[in-house]
Amino acid sequence: MGLSTHVLDTMHGGPAAGMEVALFTTEGEQATLVKRFTLNADGRSDAPLYDNSTLKVGTYRLVFDVAGYFRARGVKLPEPNFLNRVSLDFGVAHTDQHYHVPLLVSPWSYSTYRGS
Secondary structure, eight states: OOOOEEEEEETTEEEEEEEEEEEEEEEEEEEEEEEEEEOOOOSSSSSSSBTTTTTTSSSEEEEHHHHHHHTTTTOOOOOOOSOOOEEEEEOOOTTSSSEOOOOOSOOOOOOOBBBO
């Protein structure tokens, strides 16, 4: 399966459909954009971000446009808002395994874990 992500909006109790996300490869402080995508109605990308044949051992970053998503949903956010973008840096050690990076998010908090 490779690499995938899924975002749940804990404020509204459902998938974060329409959230903008960017995927980067990283090496130290250097980040290289791989792709930008919009989450579908289920809060997922339409296809795996990498499959097992293209996923490489290394470090990656997912950047989720949290403030943009909640503003688009009509949530009145303070200026400056508490969360703007959530950036998750993570490593892939075994390309034969599935790396799933879920995000549970509200305008004021988030949590993540390595899913299956």
